[in-house]
Amino acid sequence: MIDSPQPAVAVTMDFEVFQHYHHWRAMLGGIVAAGATPLTIDCRQPRTDLEQLIGMVDGLILLGGADVNPELYGGPSADPLISPGPRALDDNEVSALEIALRRGMPILGVCRGAQLANVALGGTLFADLARDRPGSAVHRTTAADLDGATHTVDVRPDTLLASWIGTAGRIPVNSYHHQGFDTLAPSVRASATAEDGLVEAFEIATAQLVAVQWHPEILWPTDEYSAGLMRGFVSSCADRSPAAGARC
Numbered sequence: 001m002i003d004s005p006q007p008a009v010a011v012t013m014d015f016e017v018f019q020h021y022h023h024w025r026a027m028l029g030g031i032v033a034a035g036a037t038p039l040t041i042d043c044r045q046p047r048t049d050l051e052q053l054i055g056m057v058d059g060l061i062l063l064g065g066a067d068v069n070p071e072l073y074g075g076p077s078a079d080p081l082i083s084p085g086p087r088a089l090d091d092n093e094v095s096a097l098e099i100a101l102r103r104g105m106p107i108l109g110v111c112r113g114a115q116l117a118n119v120a121l122g123g124t125l126f127a128d129l130a131r132d133r134p135g136s137a138v139h140r141t142t143a144a145d146l147d148g149a150t151h152t153v154d155v156r157p158d159t160l161l162a163s164w165i166g167t168a169g170r171i172p173v174n175s176y177h178h179q180g181f182d183t184l185a186p187s188v189r190a191s192a193t194a195e196d197g198l199v200e201a202f203e204i205a206t207a208q209l210v211a212v213q214w215h216p217e218i219l220w221p222t223d224e225y226s227a228g229l230m231r232g233f234v235s236s237c238a239d240r241s242p243a244a245g246a247r248c
Helices: 015-020 022-033 050-054 087-103 112-120 143-147 160-165 224-239
Strands: 008-013 037-042 059-062 107-110 151-155 169-173 189-194 199-204 209-212
Touching (some): 008 022, 008 087, 008 224, 037 050, 050 087, 059 087, 087 107, 087 112, 107 112, 112 199, 160 224, 169 224
Parallel strands (some): 008 059, 059 107, 107 209
Antiparallel strands (some): 151 169, 189 199
C-alpha cells in the first residue's frame, strides 16, 4: 500500500517514449495539483504484477499515445494510416482496466486511453476520421494546438462527466486525435458530443469510468473545465481512499 494521506492514482504509459510526450508529464503535475499521488506503470513489456500494483491505488488513468492495435476491434492490421504501439501496451492497459473495474475504482481514459477502453468493453473505432467518417470536423491539427481550445463539445446533464467537470452544456476543449469512437461498447453511454455529432466522451456512471477524447492534462493550469475534470476524478478517488481499507 502507498502510505500517503492523499489518494493514489495509477497512470499507465510507455516509458520508452515518455520523453516525447510532454502531456504525460503535464498529467503527472495535474494529478499532484488536484490532490493525489501518481504511480506510473510502464506497460511496454508484458507484466505479471498488475493486480498487485492496481491494488496499491485508488484510481486509474489510461493516457493518450499510439493508436490501439486494430486487430482488437476487427480493423485491418496493415492499415497504412494506423500507427499502433507494442501489443503488450494494449494488453497491459486492458488488464489494468479490467482490474480497476473489478475493484470499483474511478477510471479516467484520455484520448488513446478512451479509445482503448471502448475497444476493451466491446466497441469499435474509426481507424481514421478523415478517411472513414466523411464530413467530420478537424479533430487533429498540430500538437501545438493542444495548448488552447480547438472546438467545443456539449456535455450532457446528469452525467458523471458533468459532475466531475462541475457543469453541463457547451465547453471548449483541445483536440489531437485522428481516430474516434465508431460503435460504442454496449455497457457505456455517450456523455459529450462535438459539433459534428462525433461522440467525444462516454462513461459508465455506476462504475465511475469516464473517457474523453480531449486532453485536460494540458489545459488544467489555465482552463476551469479541465481543472474541474481533474479535481472531480481525484475527489472520487479520495472517496474510496484509504481509511476504509480500499487498498489491499
